[in-house]
Structure formats: structure tokens, C-alpha cells
Amino acid sequence: DAGVIQSPRHEVTEMGQEVTLRCKLISGHNSLFWYRQTMMRGLELLIYFNNNVPIDDSGMPEDRFSAKMPNASFSTLKIQPSEPRDSAVYFCASSLDSSDEQFFGPGTRLTVL
């Protein structure tokens, strides 16, 4: 298995544009996590899913952020409209179950100008 796959690896966009980040889970994993990492705030859990169902989205900063799992192996994190303060590295991670070891993707570095 190639591990957790994220795309794109880098994204540069202008303020106000819609951004979609993508994540492919490791085959057989049931839990999916989205994190945001910044120098100021460290690593923050935004949302996690178990069996395609969002379980805890209390970390999602505001309504501009939304996440979906259209199927068991794929997830998207959308920011609309994007703002410069959204600039960060966004990680996706998957695990067999919510309490198991998480396997992280390589991250997407987002820059909003």
C-alpha cells in the first residue's frame, strides 16, 4: 500500500478563491482525520470521520471549512472562500479504528495570498 495520499502537495491561491484538498486513505482503514499545522498554533485536529461519518468537527475553524467523505477511501477538505490566515500545512491521517495508530499523509502546504 502506498500509504495515505494527499493532493496537491502545494497550493498557492488568492484570497477569496475556493480550495479543495484531497486525501486517499490506506485501504482497510475506517477512520480519517484532518489536521492543520501552523507555527503559531501547532498541530490542530479539524475533524475526524469513522466509517464515513463525521464524528467530531469541533476543530473546524468556521463555516468556510467543510469536509466530506463521499466513499470509504476518499475525503476532501474544502475552504470557501479562502483567506490568508488559512495558510498552513494540512495533514490527512487514517487509522484502522479511531483509537489506533494514525498514519499521516505528506501534507498539503497551502498559501493564500
Next chain:
Amino acid sequence: AQTVTQSQPEMSVQEAETVTLSCTYDTSESNYYLFWYKQPPSRQMILVIRQEAYKQQNATENRFSVNFQKAAKSFSLKISDSQLGDTAMYFCAFMKLTSGTYKYIFGTGTRLKVLA
């Protein structure tokens, strides 16, 4: 609310020496999990070690071991025989189950540099 504190933003250690990274946390729960994750310069985060709070025995993974002091709410990571490849950011993380939902909190990280 749960918090995780890593009081050492940066540390360095000579190759082959031993280094200890500190982590303290605050919770009123009795059952939870603690983790150390490593993020090398390549950015990919990987699990180093995991400890269940109900286990008294300290977890060990090869050169990595923890000193888990539940009463003191301390969870330090010891790296023995440090290697250049250990250079990375290290994150301490706390997880607990509340009303069917897992809560995860990460510390701010300690940047470790292993010197040749």
C-alpha cells in the same frame, strides 16, 4: 479542558548520547492514551510510541522509551544512542474517549537536532 504542554521548543544532543523530551498534560480522566509522534524534515508524521494510561509498565520501542508518571501527569520520551536520523520535531499527544467521541490534543512540539 485537556491540555498538553511541551516546555522545550528546541533541544540538541550529540550523536550516540541520550536525550529526554518532556511532556506534561492536564486531565481529570483516568483512562486515556498518550503518544509521541515524530515529524522529520520531510514532514511526514510517524508514530514513535504509544502508552495506555491503565498500564503501569512504561512503553518501549527499541531505542525509544517513555517515563509515564500518571500521578504527576508526565509523559517524557527518552531516546537512547541518538542517531542523525532522529533529527525531527517530536509531538506529544493525548487521546481520550468521551461520549463515544475520541478527543485528540497535540502539544506544540520539540525540535530535536542530533549533532554529528
